[in-house]
Amino acid sequence: MQDFIQAFALIFVAEMGDKTQIMAMAFATRYKISHILLGVGIGAFLNHGLAIMLGSLLNRYIPLEALQLVAGVLFVAFGLLSLSISEEDEETTKINKYGAIATVAMSFFLGELGDKTQLTALTLSTQAQLPIMTLMGTVSGMVVVSSVGIFIGAKLGDRIPEHMIRLGSFVIFMLFGLNKIFSSSYVQSMGSTFTWILILMIALLTVYRFIIFRRQIVEISVSALRQKAKDLKAYKERIQNGIDQLCQGCDVCRDMGCVVGYMRGILAERMKPGELNSDYLEMLHNRDFDPDKAKVISVMIDEYFEKYPDERETNWQLVTVQKVLEKIIEKNTIHLV
Structure with missing residues (x-):
């Protein structure tokens, strides 16, 4: 148990506020929480498992510089793919759920290769009595830290427009990716000409993705406005039918002399917001409507x-109609704000 607690505490402290937590926050804007946590758990288990079981062999036979470069390329790809907004239905989400788990797992696995977290797991395993407990502790620490990042990301997602969140994800992944790529000795050994060509390629891909991203924002905005207008029309028709069923067949509705006729006039836009007042409403005939x-x-x-x-x-018509309905339901004085 001591091995578990020590590993959990060290990983939790090491990753709090680090890129792993920020990555989890970014993924929370794209995938379901359960998929992210499962992906984090799988990625951390594989990464730390390698560190604990095969760390020395990994360092001897597989250059970490090469793995870091691969991780950087993948981070840049994730960043570019973040510049996309699409309206996916539930079936599409079901189809993509395994892709989301694999994406998160691969991101965390490669992102932690050669990082201080993997090196910490390797160091702890050399003095642990039960290496499996060390592995459980490090993986649990990663999942808990990621959960904090996911919680923050989910809360921000409720208050910030989706396209702004996507831009934030793009910046985060690109920073990590570009840092890994251009700090790689492989890239630096290729010379300045290769470096500038690589920068130009990444810049062109970024501009291309931004063009598509902007087009998607415009299309979705137009689509949302059309859907909103369609929904408003449908709801107004349903509300109008409901009001018609309230009517008891008297003649005063013709002159908007009762609450039912008044609501009909509101929906038909025969009145303006400035013409509404509580005194007028109290003068309306209010029979025993259902x-x-x-x-x-x-x-x-x-x-x-x-x-x-x-x-x-903003919709004064529906707000006013609902206040009149409250008068029918509660049979008391109505006050317009």
Whole structure:
């Protein structure tokens, strides 16, 4: 147990705020949490397992410089792929879930090759009584640290537009990738001409991805506006039908003299926001309308507002209709804000 606690504590402290946690935060904007944690666990297990079981052989026969260069190239690729926004349905998500796990696992496995975390695991294994407990401790530490990063990423994802999060992921992966590539002795040995050609290639790929990314943002924005207009029309028709069912067949609706006629006038845009006031509403005829039917209509409006929260502040028609419905349901004074 001592081997587990020591390994867990050292890895947790070493990776808190390090690139591993930031990578987890970036992945949290793209994949499900369960897939990320599973990928982190697999990647860390393979990475630390190699360090503990075959660390000395790895250093002797496989140059870490080569592995670091491969990791850098993959990070740049992940960064470029981050510049993409698409509307995937649930079936597409199911198809891609194993790809997400493999991507995260490979990223963490290669990203930690030759890093201080792997070297720490290797050092701990030389003095551990039970190497398997050391392995469990290091993997657990990586998963817990990543969980903190995922939590932060998920919270940010609720408040920051998706395209900004994608840009953040792009920057993070590109920084790590470019650092690994251009600090590699293999690249440095190729000379300045090769380095500038490599920089130019990466720059051209980045510009190309940004062009596609911008086009996707515009297309999705237009698509979202069209869908919003379509949904609003559909909800208004449903609400109008519900209001029609509230009507008891009196004549005063023709002159908007009762609450039902008033709601009809609101939806038909025969009134402007500035013409609304509580005194006028209190003068309206409010017969014994069915409160259950009014609740059904109010729920429809809540559904629309849940789908488009910003509409609660801007769509005065639906807000006003819902306030009138509350008057029918509660039979009390209504106040417009």
